[in-house]
Amino acid sequence: MPFEIPDGNNRSEPAKIPFFILLLLILLLEILFMILFFTYQDQIDLYAQSDLKKGLQLFGTEGNIGLTNAWSIVQTDFRCCGVTNHTDWFHVFNATRVPDSCCLEYSDNCGLENPGTWWTAPCYERVKGWLQENLVALWIFALCTALTQILGLVFSMTIFCHAVKVETFYA
Structure with a gap:
């Protein structure tokens, strides 16, 4: 379609500015969220730990393969066990055992063995430390x-x- 110059009889709608307002609103909301994050960092830490512990209950359950794999990867890569320590898993399994991804040396059912063969570092602190390093x-x-x-x-x-x-x- 060729470029047409409007004449006096064919007036276009007045120019609007909604895109600018939308971008500005998004930027201001991001700044607000950053300020709130730094202001309430301690409360966010406690909430995140609590929420992660609730999420442990879904480990290994049907339909939660992604969550199960994520916990296994985090615990293996960060050499940690549980959110705050390995005892977080005791509430999940109703026993003194942990997933095999908590083991110093991975093997089938190594999470049933003694606690001396498990990672002792808390995953929440390890991941938080990694974020601070980066x-x-x-x-x-x-x-x-x-x-x-x-x-x-x-x-x-x-x-x-x-x-x-x-x-x-x-x-």
């Missing part, structure tokens, strides 16, 4: 995301101003 990468990602959003705001406002200018010129 904080620079997280901040770089956050800054790149913020820069992209700010550029989106600038470009959307530029397009809006250009549309208003064209509309005014041809009105």
